[in-house]
Amino acid sequence: MGPAAARLRGEVRALVAEHVPPGYLGAFTGDPADLEVAQRFCRLLAERGLLCPAWPAEYGGRDASPWEQTVVREEMWAHHEPRGAQYMGVNWVGPTIMRHGTAEQRRAHLPPIARGEAIWCQGFSEPDAGSDLASLRTAARRDGADWLISGQKVWTSYAAMAGWCFLLARTSERERRQQGLTIFLVPMDAPGVEVRPIGSLLGPHHLNEVFLDDVRVGGDAVLGEVDGGWKVVQEVLSFERVGIARYARCERLLQTAPRVLGDAWDGLPAELRTRWARGLVQCRRARLLAYRVIALQGGGRVRPGDAAAYRIAVTRLDQDSAEVLMDIVGLAPPEGPGTGEARRFRLAVEDHWRYSHASTVASGSIDVQRMLLARALLAAP
């Protein structure tokens, strides 16, 4: 990845070591102090140009290479995403506004994201529109110069803490369902927006319902063209081709396991240590597949099949590694007096296991990726 990326990795790790408490499991816990850690950490990253390093300098970035951006992505996910929900603003909300927003929208939205102050949520999925997103029914109708939006979104992560929603709604009925959809940038404190948390295996804040009852927004809330939202959504997905660097957390946990277990490691069943070794190979495999997509993307040659293959590999890794790690901590001896590292490790593994269940569904299901990959394979010359 080059010396600049290596230096950056060292810098980010030093910041994490200094500012993120040991045993931190992310912003989305029952303890509000964890969210405060994320907010402070985002501001710190922003001050150092590390929150959105790949953004152009004029929008608060530092024109960093995709590899430097990858380093940040890897280190953040490996350390339980101390940016909290900010990664969405940085990874795709901001870049999409850069490309499709008006000058006023860019002025209004990009600086708060770059400063680490704005939390966004994504209003795409609905009760009857999951993988088949184009069947969504949340509707926006004109009322003078304004729009009134009504409908229901679901599985909306971070909705309760978000200031803004990147919302897709139907604005007209057309022959093709993909036509007639529009993106709205909706303030979450607008009258008529109601968020209801959904309790889940994943922990608090991950899943919410968002009800919209005649939510009034101005014409300036439309991102891009009216009825042109589907094209924007496709671009959002292209920004998210590599998505979360799940392999980084898997590798960190797998590599840490022998040290935490100490001499007890050698007493583990040989079959389990073999699965552990295989897990490390799968980590490397997923990382290399991600790097291939990034390299191709840099050269403008990315093929949808490459991104889908990576997504499939990394989701499988996420779940396989979680099972192996749970087996390992299940056989770990009781911890004696000491640093508490074994307890923290067990909690981190347990968190990884719970969260890994969502990896085949989050940001588009693995079966959609399989369809995309198969389509690319069968269409190849």
Added chain:
Amino acid sequence: MNIEPSGEAAEYGRQASRAFAAAGGDRLAPLAEAEPERRGALVEPVLRELGAWELRPRDDPDDLEAAAALCRSAGYRALAYPLAERLARPAGLGTDGLLVVDGPAPRAPVAGLDLRWTAVTLDGRRGEAVVRSGERSLDSAVVAELDVRPLDAAGAGDVALGLVLPCWTLLGMLDRALDLTRSHVLARHQFGEPLARRQGVRFQLADAEVERGGAEALAAYALWSVQSGRAEALDDALALRLAALEAAEAVFRTAHLLHGAMGFCDESPLSWVSRCSRPVRWLPLGLSATRDHLARRLGRHGLTGLFSEAAT
């Protein structure tokens, strides 16, 4: 780190693939299996023409990439010739090739060839390998049992290359098996439509491609590791072998299932690619033994990566 071989190497591989096709293509594997003694005469002139024996994969990074591309093309065309083993020949011993061996009854796909071989075990013990005359493996005519006369223990540096190049051959076989399967499901109609229209078929293809693509990525990484003389090159080679063998299991299962009985027939190229994959997949180590060796080597330190220092 290199995640893709150079354009020159890829072009050399395509050139080799065309040359192998012109030299007999899919007929080469059945001929080799029927008369292993004739296979050298069938392919060695083509390899000479391609400059295979001038390649110095141990000394020149570009030659190593070219050697890998050549092995991949040989796998694609099911050459049934120990090309990878010959390209990995050790320095200074005057032999024609290197065979990585394991276990008390070493075997290698070298039957019927009048060549001199060096054998090396995974822990670097080298010996002169001689084909046992008159004894052939039951499962393939090209596989021979070996007598190994101990030589020295200086072969630790040979093992990684000796494991990596055959994986490139296997990778070429996986490329071919998937290409054949793709063509088959597009052409074959069942229930009134091409098999390729069925989601179950598409999902199987996608899953097989993930395995193949993963093995390809690790093959490029392991090659770079050998090129760079990294201390952990053997770990990287075993990691590649593990992924390549798992990929072979997935790809060939899918390929055979989707081809149906047609895929077993002698006139089906898949049948021969599948048969030719056996020596690479089970010699010197099958999947379980590869996993076991890798886990033992990794001990508590793990595989070099983003967080390898976490284990120390």
